[in-house]
Amino acid sequence: MLGWALTFFIIAIIAAVFGFGGIAGAATGIAKIIFFIFIVLLVLSLISNALRGKSPKI
Known part of the structure; x- marks a missing residue:
């Protein structure tokens, strides 16, 4: 989901530049x-x- 947010942010930057x-x-x-x-x-x-109470698995 964070990848989608970054993708839309990059699209916004490129659109703003153009x-x-x-x-x-x-x-x-x-x-x-x-x-x-x-x-x-x-x-x-x-x-x-x-x-x-579970510890995160690394």
């Missing part, structure tokens, strides 16, 4: 939404693993 403001704004908005979903899922995963 002057496509609408596409750049939309791609930035999508990247923000996906990034925040990633952060929420990461926190939920860390909390659930801490409550179960």
Whole structure:
């Protein structure tokens, strides 16, 4: 999911360089939404693993 956010961020940067403001704004908005979903899922995963008492496998 973080990869998708980075992909949309790169699309936004490229669109901004070429002057496509609408596409750049939309791609930035999508990247923000996906990034925040990633952060929420990461926190939920860390909390659930801490409550179960399992140590992370490396």
